[in-house]
Amino acid sequence: MTIDEQTVDKIAHLARLQLAADEKKGMIKDMNKILGFMDKLNEVDTTGVEPLVYMTAEPNVLRDDIVKQEITTEEALQNAPDHNESYFLVEKVIK
Template sequence: MTIDEKTVDKIAHLARLELADAEKQEMIKDMNKILGFMDKLNEVDTAGVEPLVYMTEEVNVLREDVVKQDITTEEALKNAPEHDDKYFLVAKVINK
């Protein structure tokens, strides 16, 4: 498969990109290089190689969740542009 200007135009449209003619030509070159590299990878003999699912043998290595700073409701609301006694007030964004 080779990338042509029509393919780049379609990809740019899907990605909501506007490309100048010079940029399109560079994209065509770059994408064809990527496809050439993928063809090289397809030449590698992978018979007997297990698929890689996880990068490491570690399972759920998580840090302990520790509260480092506790603030009161009043402190949290102190710099809010709009609030009542307990809550931040925000503009309505969903109309039913």
């Protein structure tokens, strides 16, 4: 498979990009290099190689959740710029 100008135009449209003519030429060249590299990878014999699911066999080391400081609702609202009895009040951001 090779990348042509129509393919770059379609990808640019999907990615909402506007490319100049010289940028398109560079993109065609770069994308064809990527596809050439992928073709090289397809030549590698991977028979007997298990697919890699995780980068390491080590388990995640998680710490225990320990509450170090508790505050009441009233304490949390003390420094709030705008609040009512129980909640922070913020400006509406979605119309």
